[in-house]
Structure formats: C-alpha cells, structure tokens
Amino acid sequence: MTKDEKEKGISAIAEQISLCKKCRLYEQALHPVPGDGSCNTEITFVGEAPGFYEDQQGIPFVGRAGKLLEFMLKQIGYKREEVWIGNIIKHRPPENRDPLPDEISACQDYLNHQLEIISPILVVTLGRFSMNHFLPDAKISVDHGKVQKADKFTIYPLYHPAAGLRNPQVKKNLLIDFLRIPEILENVKNGH
Numbered sequence: 001m002t003k004d005e006k007e008k009g010i011s012a013i014a015e016q017i018s019l020c021k022k023c024r025l026y027e028q029a030l031h032p033v034p035g036d037g038s039c040n041t042e043i044t045f046v047g048e049a050p051g052f053y054e055d056q057q058g059i060p061f062v063g064r065a066g067k068l069l070e071f072m073l074k075q076i077g078y079k080r081e082e083v084w085i086g087n088i089i090k091h092r093p094p095e096n097r098d099p100l101p102d103e104i105s106a107c108q109d110y111l112n113h114q115l116e117i118i119s120p121i122l123v124v125t126l127g128r129f130s131m132n133h134f135l136p137d138a139k140i141s142v143d144h145g146k147v148q149k150a151d152k153f154t155i156y157p158l159y160h161p162a163a164g165l166r167n168p169q170v171k172k173n174l175l176i177d178f179l180r181i182p183e184i185l186e187n188v189k190n191g192h
C-alpha cells in the first residue's frame, strides 16, 4: 500500500469513528479520538482509552501520561509524529472508568483495521487492556517487556505511562522496557 493509500484508509476510519454509535461511549464524549501520527511508521503504540484532555482535543496521549510517552520516545530517538499512537477505545469512558467488555468488543474492529493499513513491524501495547486485546491470557506484571506474536502482529507489552506516573517502581520497569524498543525492533526485522 502506498503512503497516500494508507493516509486515505486511516482518514476513512477516522470518519467512521466520528459517526459511530456502536456503544454508549459516544454519548458523553466531546470528541472522538481515532489516533494520531504517521501511518508510515514501523512502530505503533496502543493504549487503553481517551482521558479528559484527549477528549477535549481529540488527540491521544496529550495529558501527563502523554508527556511521559513523548519523553520516552525522545530517549530512543523518535518524535511522536514519527510513530502512530492510538487506543483500543475511541471515545472517552465517563470519569475515566475502565472500558467494559462490550465496549471493547464493539470498538475493536477500528483498531484492527487501522493496524492492518499501517502494517507496523512492532505493536507496543501500553497497559493491560491494550495487551489483552492481542494477548487475552497475558498478565502485565509477568509479561511486560516480553515480545509475543499475536496473529499477524508482533506485540511488545509495556506498562501504561499513567500507571508509571502513579507508581515509581512501575515507572522504572516501563523505562527499562521502553529503552529496549530499538533493539527489539531490529531483532524483529532480522527475524530473531
């Protein structure tokens, strides 16, 4: 797929998301948050759901967790616009509650189609909800930092930056795992 075809495909999905009423979450949300960044990237980052600031701006990871994500990206030589960043849920759950199973199920095709179009070499999941979308039986405390295959995607599960902001030990583990992304990417490219 050419760069133009990818961009058109991603825009078409964003349009569908903006009109979506497949679950209750659109009712109280201010803006849809379809995803952001380059669709010509080797790495995508997938979090859980929009929070307060994301809902205000329609852009994922723009609050404190987003600042931490941008800081970590800089440490490995990337700007946020050079990668694609999205969530498994595209409208903000009220009061930032956890997404419910029927909401995750209703929303999952959007992420699947986005990733099919972008076709990244590595999908970095942020937090347990995103990880369990691809790896239903994985546990974040055990499986963070371990590369796993899920269908056609290679998944690298990490803690969510928001969890890192709440817990210094989690933040330390998140940073350690994050700094390994270039090495993991090279390994996947070389078939290791």
Ligand code: SF4
Binding pocket: 017, 020, 021, 022, 023, 024, 025, 026, 089, 090, 091, 103, 106, 107
């Ligand atoms: S959260 Fe997903 S499934 Fe629910 S209304 Fe929004 S786009 Fe549709």
